[in-house]
Amino acid sequence: MTIREGTSQTTQQSLYRRMVLKAEPGPPRLRNAVMAFVSGGLVCMVGEGITDFWERVLRISHKQAADPTVATLIFLASLLTGLGYFDKLARYAGAGLAVPVTGFANAMTASAMEFKREGLIFGIGGRMFQLAGAVIVYGVVTAFLVGIITGIVRLVR
Amino acid sequence: MATKRIGPQTVRFDRPPVIIGAAAVAGPEEAQGPLGHEFDQTYPDLTIGLSSFEKAERQMMIDACRLALRRAGITEKPPAVDYFLAGDLLNQLITASFSGLEIGVPMYGLYGACSTFSEALAIGAKLIDGGFADRVLCAVSSHVGSAERQYRYPTEYGSQKKPYAQHTVTGAGAVVLAASGTGPRITYCTTGKVVDYGVADPFNQGAAMAPAAVDTIEAHLRETGRSVEDYDLIVTGDLASFGYEMAVKLAADRNLRLAKNYRDCGVMVYDLSRQNVNAGGSGCASSAIVTCGHLLKEMARGRLRRLLVVATGALFSPTSFQQGENIPTIAHAVAVEA
Numbered sequence: 001m002t003i004r005e006g007t008s009q010t011t012q013q014s015l016y017r018r019m020v021l022k023a024e025p026g027p028p029r030l031r032n033a034v035m036a037f038v039s040g041g042l043v044c045m046v047g048e049g050i051t052d053f054w055e056r057v058l059r060i061s062h063k064q065a066a067d068p069t070v071a072t073l074i075f076l077a078s079l080l081t082g083l084g085y086f087d088k089l090a091r092y093a094g095a096g097l098a099v100p101v102t103g104f105a106n107a108m109t110a111s112a113m114e115f116k117r118e119g120l121i122f123g124i125g126g127r128m129f130q131l132a133g134a135v136i137v138y139g140v141v142t143a144f145l146v147g148i149i150t151g152i153v154r155l156v157r
Numbered sequence: 158m159a160t161k162r163i164g165p166q167t168v169r170f171d172r173p174p175v176i177i178g179a180a181a182v183a184g185p186e187e188a189q190g191p192l193g194h195e196f197d198q199t200y201p202d203l204t205i206g207l208s209s210f211e212k213a214e215r216q217m218m219i220d221a222c223r224l225a226l227r228r229a230g231i232t233e234k235p236p237a238v239d240y241f242l243a244g245d246l247l248n249q250l251i252t253a254s255f256s257g258l259e260i261g262v263p264m265y266g267l268y269g270a271c272s273t274f275s276e277a278l279a280i281g282a283k284l285i286d287g288g289f290a291d292r293v294l295c296a297v298s299s300h301v302g303s304a305e306r307q308y309r310y311p312t313e314y315g316s317q318k319k320p321y322a323q324h325t326v327t328g329a330g331a332v333v334l335a336a337s338g339t340g341p342r343i344t345y346c347t348t349g350k351v352v353d354y355g356v357a358d359p360f361n362q363g364a365a366m367a368p369a370a371v372d373t374i375e376a377h378l379r380e381t382g383r384s385v386e387d388y389d390l391i392v393t394g395d396l397a398s399f400g401y402e403m404a405v406k407l408a409a410d411r412n413l414r415l416a417k418n419y420r421d422c423g424v425m426v427y428d429l430s431r432q433n434v435n436a437g438g439s440g441c442a443s444s445a446i447v448t449c450g451h452l453l454k455e456m457a458r459g460r461l462r463r464l465l466v467v468a469t470g471a472l473f474s475p476t477s478f479q480q481g482e483n484i485p486t487i488a489h490a491v492a493v494e495a
Contacts, residue, residue: 013355013483020356020364023402025320032317076246081313091433097315099301106315114311117209131314 001068032094039089039096047073047100070101082113107131161286165379166347169257174285174341176493177292178229179238181450184301184327186434190427192432196328197224197451203302203327210302211251217329218243218256218298225331225449226294235261238333239290241482242281244273245298245441246325247307250406252298260294261468271366271395272349272470274296274330274445275489279346279485281334282491291336297327299440308359308475321399321401322360324434326426330445341464347377347490351472354486359478362439362486363423366469369486370396371407373467375424376414377490389461392452393488394444394468395423397437422447431433444468464493 050072054065077097081084086106096102098124111130114125129136161168180197188199198220205213226236240259243253257264269276274457277295284290302312304325310316334343352372356365370393377382385391396404401421407413425437425447448466455461469488478484 009353013353017353017356019406020403021359023399023406024361025366027317027319081315084313087313087315091317093315094317103315106313110311110313110315113313114306131310138334156318 030076035092036095036099039093040099041096043073043100043102073101074105077102078109081109081132088108104132104135107135164347164376165414166350166376167345167380168283169345169381170282170286170343171365172286172336173294173344174331174334174336174454175338175342176340177338178225178227178231178333178340179331179449179453180221180228180410182217182224182328183443183446183450184217185231186301186324186330187326187426187438187446188431190432192426192451195454196446197221197450200247203300210300210306214245214247214252214298214300214327214329215255216304217327218245218252218331219259221298221329221331222256222294222296222447225296225489226332229292229333229335230258230456231292231333236294238262238292238294239294240265240281240284241296242267242277242293243276243296244268245260246270246304252303253296256296262294262296269468269487269489270450270470271299271441271443271473272468272487272489273441274394274448275346275466275468275491276360276470278332278334278343278466278491279330279489282343282346285334285336294331294333295334295430296329297441297445299325299327299442300327301327301440304440318435320435321363321397323362323397323423323437323439324393325440325466326395326423326438326442326446327440328442328446330442330449332449341453341493341495343491344494345377345381345490345492346405347358347373349373349490351485351487353483355483357478357481357483359473359484361399362471362484363395363397363436364403365400365471365484366393366486367396367403367407368395369488370400370404370463370467371413371460373410373488373490374408374415374465375411375413377465377492379493385416385418388404388418388463388465388492390452390463391415391419391465391467392425392447393419393421393423394446394466394470395437395439396421396469397415397423397435397439398429398492399436400469425451441468453493456493459495462495466493
């Protein structure tokens with residue numbers, strides 16, 4: 001395949017795009033999957049430990065201990081972000097850290113830290129949700145849709 | 158009648174402007190790279206003790222200018238140069254403009270994304286050979302912190318980058334051009350055209366820019382009647398390892414053999430196997446610090462005689478790629494001869 005001057009722009013573009021796609025080094029999928037599995041599992045294990053801890057310390061049920069557990073994980077992820085370790089861990093852990101609530105905490109804290117120089121209002125206030133905003137919007141939309149479907153199913157039954 | 162034009166894209170200077178001073182300053186990661194010892198000044202951290210990345214980048218550009226002026230023997234304040242040509246990657250060229258405030262001479266701000274370095278050299282050389290200036294100060298900069306937050310994610314955001322993604326080079330390069338003096342001379346410059354080969358992935362700028370580089374190199378060689386072998390070294394600005402590979406392939410398709418005398422500044426500036434930079438460097442500073450810090454010194458040492466600097470730029474903005482547009486690119490070539 002050759003790309004020469006004179007060929008039309010669209011042909012040139014599609015030929016080049018194909019050439020790039022063929023040569024493009026792909027991400028190490030297997031390694032990323034294994035790392036995500038292991039690190040995601042570790043985060044959940046730590047979470048279970050924290051749940052047990054709150055269950056005993058606060059003398060509440062396992063289900064009730066879920067809320068303080070989420071808060072603790074958010075705190076830890078934000079602390080690691082603030083100390084500059086989270087991005088280094090996430091480089092290897094990938095989805096293992098991004099999918100649990102730790103990823104959400106990192107997205108919020110990283111944005112807040114980044115834009116603090118633009119001030120409290122337009123910086124932290126306005127841009128803290130730059131990355132996490134989409135998660136909230138589509139999380140709420142999904143919850144709403146699932147709620148409606150569940151309601152209808154219950155009505156029909 | 159434009160007598161200096163030798164082709165649709167290339168001009169030849171009758172009295173080739175001289176590079177009488179150059180300097181490169183670089184950030185911590187660049188200092189740890191294979192060219193670390195070549196830079197005129199390096200900084201131990203990204204903010205260099207200032208309150209923001211933007212202020213740090215500006216200080217780097219001012220430092221590079223100061224060092225280049227000193228090399229050129231210009232000590233007055235404001236410096237005895239007729240124009241200051243500068244550019245960077247930040248919105249509204251804040252690094253260049255705020256540095257212009259400090260430098261205090263007539264200024265033009267330039268934007269050619271990462272191609273700004275050779276753009277500035279070409280325009281500076283034209284101002285001098287055209288008789289509009291005796292001395293011109295050219296400077297460009299980029300900073301990984303300020304560029305990331307503008308183009309991509311906040312610095313502390315954790316994500317996995319693709320293997321062909323690039324790392325913005327932190328640093329600044331400055332050059333003082335003059336009508337006469339001792340030093341290497343700028344003999345030709347070939348102005349690039351904006352091209353779009355259909356790449357839309359903002360993480361794959363190297364592949365997007367490779368066709369622009371090959372187009373400009375091809376035009377340069379055709380219009381000057383030179384061949385690849387006439388140069389001791391041809392360098393592209395910031396294609397990084399994947400873009401380099403694509404450029405070599407594209408050039409081969411057009412019967413240009415870019416081989417052992419062709420390198421890329423984005424690959425040279427880091428140790429790709431040891432440093433966590435994916436495919437290599439990007440940014441205005443990539444071509445600038447490698448040329449000012451390393452290549453011009455190699456010329457002074459007599460190891461290089463003819464050099465072609467082809468800085469490459471991806472002319473997109475976060476708005477354009479979020480709206481699904483392709484990445485238009487450009488490359489400008491400047492021939493430097495000892």
